[in-house]
Amino acid sequence: MKLRYMGTAALERIPAIFCNCDNCRKALAAGGKNIMTRSQALIDDQLLIDLNSETYTHFLSLGRTLWDIEHVLITHAHCDHFTFEEFCCRIPGKTSTAKAEKLKVYTSQGVIDNMWDTLNTRIDKYTKRIPERVEFIALDYFKPVDINGYRVTPLPANHAEEEQAFLFLIEKDGKTLFYGNDTGYFDEEIDNWLAQNGKYIDLLSLDCTKGDVEKTYKTHMSMSEGRSIADRFLEKGIIDANTILYYTHFTHHCGMIYDELKVAAEKYGFQVAHDGLEVEF
Ligand SMILES: [Zn+2]
Numbered sequence: 001m002k003l004r005y006m007g008t009a010a011l012e013r014i015p016a017i018f019c020n021c022d023n024c025r026k027a028l029a030a031g032g033k034n035i036m037t038r039s040q041a042l043i044d045d046q047l048l049i050d051l052n053s054e055t056y057t058h059f060l061s062l063g064r065t066l067w068d069i070e071h072v073l074i075t076h077a078h079c080d081h082f083t084f085e086e087f088c089c090r091i092p093g094k095t096s097t098a099k100a101e102k103l104k105v106y107t108s109q110g111v112i113d114n115m116w117d118t119l120n121t122r123i124d125k126y127t128k129r130i131p132e133r134v135e136f137i138a139l140d141y142f143k144p145v146d147i148n149g150y151r152v153t154p155l156p157a158n159h160a161e162e163e164q165a166f167l168f169l170i171e172k173d174g175k176t177l178f179y180g181n182d183t184g185y186f187d188e189e190i191d192n193w194l195a196q197n198g199k200y201i202d203l204l205s206l207d208c209t210k211g212d213v214e215k216t217y218k219t220h221m222s223m224s225e226g227r228s229i230a231d232r233f234l235e236k237g238i239i240d241a242n243t244i245l246y247y248t249h250f251t252h253h254c255g256m257i258y259d260e261l262k263v264a265a266e267k268y269g270f271q272v273a274h275d276g277l278e279v280e281f
């Protein structure tokens with residue numbers, strides 16, 4: 001399996017769009033991997049996780065468009081993960097050459113309801129035609145589905161609970177990815193399900209919005225909270241010393257840019273993702 005981190009930042013990005021704080025100025029000056037866009041991931045060049053406002057430029061950086069993408073998983077409806085207005089570009093008359101007649105979008109019923117609540121308030125003629133070329137498929141926590149040869153299990157994020165935000169366990173050909181953002185520190189319901197179902201994770205990718213700073217809010221994690229999750233998984237045999245560990249989803253408020261996050265992460269045994277990083281496992 002190949003995971004490509006298309007974007008690795010939270011909502012505001014690094015540097016943040018309207019910000020001139022020390023961290024944002026530092027990121028701008030340093031450039032390269034220190035520039036982080038909104039979080040999105042692509043598996044084996046075909047299975048997309050999240051569709052946000054950066055999707056178009058993420059794909060342009062690969063020299064491609066989304067014409068041949070057939071399946072998209074959506075974690076939740078926060079706008080750094082889901083910009084559903086993009087679907088208007090897929091209705092008949094706007095695109096006639098996409099590979100699949102209908103793009104299949106898999107997410108929670110809460111996210112689908114939230115999207116329609118918003119789109120139904122629009123007066124433009126395009127949004128109502130989205131279902132002609134996009135099919136929305138509601139998934140449930142802990143219920144695996146087969147998506148184009150991938151076994152995908154949505155797990156409960158400690159984040160946007162009102163719309164049932166998802167973390168994803170994705171399995172194919174004996175390899176398993178745990179895609180774990182956005183989420184706060186989650187309880188052992190997830191560990192127990194993974195252990196009871198004999199799951200072993202090859203790549204554990206966790207939310208690190210707080211960076212190496214302990215903050216009291218509950219809907220994202222710090223480096224130490226991510227390490228604590230890894231320790232729990234280790235104890236239950238869900239991961240081992242061969243598991244690849246990555247932090248992702250950073251905010252400019254964490255006070256560090258990529259070059260510094262990378263060094264800080266070493267003491268927790270994690271690596272730091274950056275935009276464009278590809279990990280094969
Ligand atoms: Zn986010």
Ligand SMILES: [Zn+2]
Nearest residue numbers: 019021024252
């Ligand atoms: Zn800033």
Ligand SMILES: [Zn+2]
Nearest residue numbers: 076078159182
């Ligand atoms: Zn979010």
